[in-house]
Amino acid sequence: MRLLIVDDSNLIRTRIARVVESTGLEEIFIVGLARDGREALQIARETRPDVVTMDLTMPEMDGVATIRELMRMPHPPSILVVSALNDKSTAITALRLGARGFLNKPFTDDELGLALLDVCKPL
Amino acid sequence: MATLTEDDLQLFVDAVKHYLKATSKQEPEITSAFLGDSSVIAHEFNGIVSFMGGYSGQILVSMPEGMLRELLVLQHEHDLSETNLLDAVGEVANTLAGNARKVFGPDLEISVPTRLRGAQGITARVRPRPYVITFRWHRHPALVCVDLERR
Numbered sequence: 001m002r003l004l005i006v007d008d009s010n011l012i013r014t015r016i017a018r019v020v021e022s023t024g025l026e027e028i029f030i031v032g033l034a035r036d037g038r039e040a041l042q043i044a045r046e047t048r049p050d051v052v053t054m055d056l057t058m059p060e061m062d063g064v065a066t067i068r069e070l071m072r073m074p075h076p077p078s079i080l081v082v083s084a085l086n087d088k089s090t091a092i093t094a095l096r097l098g099a100r101g102f103l104n105k106p107f108t109d110d111e112l113g114l115a116l117l118d119v120c121k122p123l
Numbered sequence: 124m125a126t127l128t129e130d131d132l133q134l135f136v137d138a139v140k141h142y143l144k145a146t147s148k149q150e151p152e153i154t155s156a157f158l159g160d161s162s163v164i165a166h167e168f169n170g171i172v173s174f175m176g177g178y179s180g181q182i183l184v185s186m187p188e189g190m191l192r193e194l195l196v197l198q199h200e201h202d203l204s205e206t207n208l209l210d211a212v213g214e215v216a217n218t219l220a221g222n223a224r225k226v227f228g229p230d231l232e233i234s235v236p237t238r239l240r241g242a243q244g245i246t247a248r249v250r251p252r253p254y255v256i257t258f259r260w261h262r263h264p265a266l267v268c269v270d271l272e273r274r
Contacts, residue, residue, distance in 0.1 A: 008235060009214045011207060015198060057217060059235050084221025089229045105218045106145035
C-alpha cells in the first residue's frame, strides 16, 4: 500500500509517518508528504498512492476540494480524513465525496493505526 | 451579536482537557476561567485561529516553551526547533477551534492557524474583554482566550 500524508502541520505529517513506520504497519509505505491540497494533487499524480490521509483545514487548497479532485483520478485512492473538524455534517460531506474513514484530532497512535488499517482493507 | 453562554465556554475547557489527555495521557488542571481585560499576560508561543461565518472572533492558545517541548517529547518528536514549537501551538489552537464545530455547527468557519512567538502585543489582538481559561499541565501555566460572538 502506497501512502500519501497530507497536512499543513509538519508535526502531524511526521507523527503519522512515525506511527506507520513504528507500529507494525509494514505493508504500508510512504510515497509522499504534502502540506496543502495543491502539493497533494501534484504528488498523487506522480506517485499514484493507494491510501491518503487528508487534513481538511489547509492553506491554498483545502481538504474537501482536494478529495473531490483525487476522486476524479483514474484510480482514486482510499482516503482517511484526519481533522479537528468534528461536527457530523463535515464528516458526512467528506464521506459523500468518497472518503472511506474519518479520524478526529486529537488522536492516539493506536487510533491512527486502527483507522489506517481500516481504510486499507479491500472494498 | 450574542455573547457565549457558560455551556459554550465549558466546551473549550473540555476541549483543552481532551487534547492534553489524548496527546500526553495527563489532563491539565484548570486554574481559573474569567472575563479578561488588557492585563492578561500571554506566554512565549501563541496560536490564533479566526472564526467567520455565523460567528466572528478568534481563539488564542498561549503556552510557554517548556510546556511545548514536553508535549513534543511525549509524542516522540525529536525536533524541538522553534519552527516545530510554533507548529505545535498552532495545532493546539486548530484542534480546539475545530472541535468547537461539534457544538456550534458548520456555520462556524475557521481559518488556518496564525503562529506567533513573543508575548508582547498578543492581548491587543483580541477584543478588550475576552473569556480567559487558565490551566496548568506538568507544572507549566498556559491559557486559552476565547473571543467569539454569534452574528
